[in-house]
Amino acid sequence: MARSSGGYVTVKMIGFFTTLAGKREAIVKIRSATTLEVFLKQIAKQLGAEFERALFDPELNDPRPRALILVNEREISVLQGLKTKVKPGDSIVIVPVSHGG
Template sequence: MEERMEVKVSTILDLAQFLGTSELTVSVPAKATVMNVLEAVRELTGRDVREKIIAPETGDLKSFIRVFVEGRDVRFLQGLATPVNPGDTVLILPPAAGG
């Protein structure tokens, strides 16, 4: 049986509304990446958050989306291929407008 681990996913605003929650815990393979976490969110919620945050033309994060693993921006790590560890928190931040 494949070894698995749990990772926490948090988000706010429109993405929380889209997913129906601002926080959830997903089970992913032991050597998972941010992309694996996003796939697990889809499996758990039935909602594909990837369509909201990944640019189809590049396969990378949309420029206005920020994703953090344990407080570190994945843009400065390995992007969607950034590894996650057991108990990590993946924070997905959509753009926020206001004044």
């Protein structure tokens, strides 16, 4: 996909994250490689307070209890977690996790 290379990262939202973001996909410009943690905090702020609250667990300040996150089609637990490097041309997918009880 030409739009996602050369300084851009494609972020796809699934489920209620799409509703909160108001779109299924965001093309985000980045200047250089950064950690997934920094990138997610930046994109969450851009997508609004409601999206940010839904993504990040307030006690842990961590998205992992609430979302399955893939970078280039690989779940981040098999990479370096939130320390995974995100660089221009990468693709991120954010999938909500629901827990029953």
